[in-house]
Amino acid sequence: MQNTAKIKLADALVKILEKEETKFIFGYPGEQILPFYQALQKSSIKHVLMRHEQGAVHAADGYARASSQPGVCVATAGPGALNMVMGVATAYKDSVPLLVITGDVPSQFKGENVFQEVDVNSVFHPITLQTHLIDDPQKGITIIKEAFLTLKKGKTGPIHLNFPKDILQEEIDPSLLGEPAKLKRETDWGPLNHLKEPIENSEKPLILAGAGVLWSHADEDLEIFAEKNQIPVTTTYPARGIISEDHLLSLGLIGLRGTPAANFAGEKADLILALGCRLSERTRKGIGKGTVIQVNLDETVLKGDLNLQGDVKEFLEKVKGITIKNTGKWLEELQKHERTHDVFTEFDDTPLKPQRAIQEILDGMGDSIVVNDAGSHTTWVNLLMKVREPSSLIFSGGFGPMGYGIPAAVGVSLARPSRQVVVVVGDGGFQMNVQELAAIAEMDLPITICLLNNQSLGIIRQWQELYHNGPFQVELENPDFMKLAHAYHIKARMEDSPGDVLVAVQEAAKLNKPVLIEIIIDKNEDIPLPGELMENFTFSGD
Numbered sequence: 297m298q299n300t301a302k303i304k305l306a307d308a309l310v311k312i313l314e315k316e317e318t319k320f321i322f323g324y325p326g327e328q329i330l331p332f333y334q335a336l337q338k339s340s341i342k343h344v345l346m347r348h349e350q351g352a353v354h355a356a357d358g359y360a361r362a363s364s365q366p367g368v369c370v371a372t373a374g375p376g377a378l379n380m381v382m383g384v385a386t387a388y389k390d391s392v393p394l395l396v397i398t399g400d401v402p403s404q405f406k407g408e409n410v411f412q413e414v415d416v417n418s419v420f421h422p423i424t425l426q427t428h429l430i431d432d433p434q435k436g437i438t439i440i441k442e443a444f445l446t447l448k449k450g451k452t453g454p455i456h457l458n459f460p461k462d463i464l465q466e467e468i469d470p471s472l473l474g475e476p477a478k479l480k481r482e483t484d485w486g487p488l489n490h491l492k493e494p495i496e497n498s499e500k501p502l503i504l505a506g507a508g509v510l511w512s513h514a515d516e517d518l519e520i521f522a523e524k525n526q527i528p529v530t531t532t533y534p535a536r537g538i539i540s541e542d543h544l545l546s547l548g549l550i551g552l553r554g555t556p557a558a559n560f561a562g563e564k565a566d567l568i569l570a571l572g573c574r575l576s577e578r579t580r581k582g583i584g585k586g587t588v589i590q591v592n593l594d595e596t597v598l599k600g601d602l603n604l605q606g607d608v609k610e611f612l613e614k615v616k617g618i619t620i621k622n623t624g625k626w627l628e629e630l631q632k633h634e635r636t637h638d639v640f641t642e643f644d645d646t647p648l649k650p651q652r653a654i655q656e657i658l659d660g661m662g663d664s665i666v667v668n669d670a671g672s673h674t675t676w677v678n679l680l681m682k683v684r685e686p687s688s689l690i691f692s693g694g695f696g697p698m699g700y701g702i703p704a705a706v707g708v709s710l711a712r713p714s715r716q717v718v719v720v721v722g723d724g725g726f727q728m729n730v731q732e733l734a735a736i737a738e739m740d741l742p743i744t745i746c747l748l749n750n751q752s753l754g755i756i757r758q759w760q761e762l763y764h765n766g767p768f769q770v771e772l773e774n775p776d777f778m779k780l781a782h783a784y785h786i787k788a789r790m791e792d793s794p795g796d797v798l799v800a801v802q803e804a805a806k807l808n809k810p811v812l813i814e815i816i817i818d819k820n821e822d823i824p825l826p827g828e829l830m831e832n833f834t835f836s837g838d
Contacts, residue, residue, distance in 0.1 A: 302467035305433040305459070306335040309397075309440060311473055313341060316444045318368055320344055320710055322355040326372020328412070329399030331464035344706065344739075347731035349376050351703035353383020354729070357392050358667065359707030361534075361690050364510050366393040366447040367707060373400045374412030377458075378419065382697055385423040387454045389694030390534055391507060391574075391594070393447040394454040396424070402462040403431060420456040427456040433466040441477035449607075451593040452511045483606035488614055491589060491602060494567060495618055500586070500626045501527045502565035504550060504579070507534035508572020508592055514609035515539070515686050518571065521612050525620040528630055530558040530582070532573050533693040537683035541635070545627075548635050550582040552826055553678060557633035558582060564629075572608045575599055576694075637679045639824075644794050650748060650817045651676050653797050657720065657746050660801030664716040664744070665690065665708055669701030671722035672754035675823040687712075699728025702745065706732060709741040716742045716805055723749040723774055733784040736810045744804040745812045746797075747777060750819040758822045781812040792816035 303311075309332065313321070322344045325333050336343055346352040349371040356367030367387075371380050377398040387394045400406075401413045420427040426443065430436035436459070443455040495501070509518055515538045522529050522545050529539045530550035539546050548555035550562050562568070563584035570590040573579060574597035590600030591611045598605060641655040654676040658666075668677045668691040683689045690708055692700045701719045709717045726747050736743050753770040760767050781788035787809065791797050797815055804811035 300470055303470050304331065304335065304464065305436060305466055305468055306331040306464040308437060308468055308470070308473060309464075310335040310339050310341070312437075312440050312444070313368065314339060315473075316366075320359060320707075321368045321370055322346055322352040322359070322707065323370035324349050324352055324372070324376060326376045326399065328373035328401060328461045329370060329376075329397070329459070331461060332370065332397065332399065332459070344710070344735065346703060346706070347734050348729065349379035350383050350699075351706075351729050351732045351735070353380045353387065353394070353396065354700050354703035355707040355732075355735075356394050357383060357387045357692075357707065358690060358704030359711045360387075360392050360394060361704075362665065362687050362708040362711035364513060364687065366395055366444065368395045368397070370397040371399075373398065373416070374414050377416045378414065381419065381423070384420060384454050384456070386692050386695040386697055386700060388423040390692060391452045391511070392454070393452040393511065395443060395447065396420070396454050396456040398456065398458045399464070400429070400458050400460045403460045404462070406460065416458050417456070423454070424456045425451060425453040428458065430457055430459045430463055433463055433468045434472060436463065437468060437472045438475075438477065441475075445477045452508070483604075483610065485604070485606065485610075485614060487602065487604060492615075492618055494587060495569075495589070495615070496620055498567035498620060499623075500564060500566045501525070501620060501623065502561050502568045502586070503527050503529045504531070504562070504568050504570045504573060504583075505529060505535045505538045506532045506571065506573020509535060509538050509608050510572075510686055512572060512607050512609040514572075514612055517609055517612040519543075521616060524616075525618070526623045526627060527569075527620065528561055528627065530554070530561060532576075532579055533678070533691060535573070537686045537688050540684040541682045542684055546635070547630065549678070551579040552581045553675070554582045555635050555637060557630055557635045560633045561630055570600055571611070636682065639679050641680070645818065646794070647792050647816045647818050648794060648797070649821050650750070651680065651821075652794060653748060653815050653817055654680050654720070656795070656797035657718065657801055660798040660805070661718045661744070662716070662805060664718045664805065665712060667691075667701045667705045667708055667717060667719045669719065669721035669725040670696045670698045671725050672750075672758070672823050673720050673722055673748050677720055679824075698722075698725035701725060702729050702736070703732040705743050705745075706735050706739075706741065709743055716744065716808070718801070719743060719745045721745065721747055722754070723747060723751065723772055723777075724753050726777070727774075730780070733781065733786055733810075737785045741810060742808045743810050744801060745810075746801070747812060747814045748817050749774065749777065749814055750817050752819050754819065755823060777812065777814045786810045786812055788812040788814065790814040790816065
């Protein structure tokens, strides 16, 4: 009987990634992860060389959000791994499924404080679902396969695998690759028996959909269930577009910055089906005293009156036989309330008002996917954009780091190659990950970057004026953004007049190439406050 040749763990890891249909890995190489890169050279998986490890994680995050599949990112030990922290925390706060791979110093040097050694696993522990130091190659195979199974079928979020360099080079029996992983999850659907009656007897039901609906691939199931029973639907920020905001049953965003119709419905509903959301403090701003039935795979976020730890798609399958008798009067009542925000944008001022600039971007972009960075522009996009399909507004709602937009757009563009991508970013956020213009230019991705330049940190200035002693350290001495874009071999133009932004965005779309549009906006224009002052709240969340 012929013995099967053993393979290195690095090669086995790549084979598992291939088996899981991984198309892209976003990373930055370094010494301790080189065995993995050597194995990757022989693979069909495309490695995307980002220009900073934070950018690699944000790109994998954008890919995951746009595809509803796990993103994969990789970096080396020490500095490389720690540069990933911002991106990993961002994904963790929004439950984005990522496989985060890092190299580490060889096993024999662990604990000796050698060059680039740091306890990476302890750093990643509070911002990941799991973090593993792979110190045994055979156990490592099991951990890798279970990680993918969890990301695809279980609770979503980042899972971190840390490989000492020598472990990647150790050999294993390839037969281990064929052993199926087992998901350690059993859902108790018994309580459903007690939920049928309150759901069917509800006179004012409401569905509150979160991003967990997307990760469960249950958006179509939700729409079918809502249409069958004529239940209105609201969403959290990350879930906008799960049901088109043009749909007759859609009320739009609920909670802080929610639409009048959504927040009225949340306040008056007698039953709320909270599916795949964590009911954050911002979402709860739109919820009254109705009974909340919450379904989520993450037991740590369950805070409804009746809770089910389980998959949203499975839940919708089990309740599809339920029929709610009559919601006609309830829907008529909701028709009296606006499903969009009343924001005036027809200013003729120069420099442009930001809301006018954002409206022209949205009017000119066609069916492009929007990646919204963090800043004062974030609010204008969320107030003005009507989201008509899932994953067409990408936004880091739970953590909200500046600098997310440009690298995330790389992943979004690769996940949805048939669609153009528009990044909306301020002059502050733009400079936090500007180096990723190189990755965009290298791949010639059809990404239009709309850079709103007010030469300041606008939202911080506004907060200082409201709650502190006035503006301090918020004025920005910016570079020449046009020359900067040209240095990265990206076409660029500047606009500052009403009507010109619309034309610029339309013309950029025709090029089907990377374009930077710098838009000069009024630095003194404030974002509108919600119904109360904002000392204790932020603008986003699930």
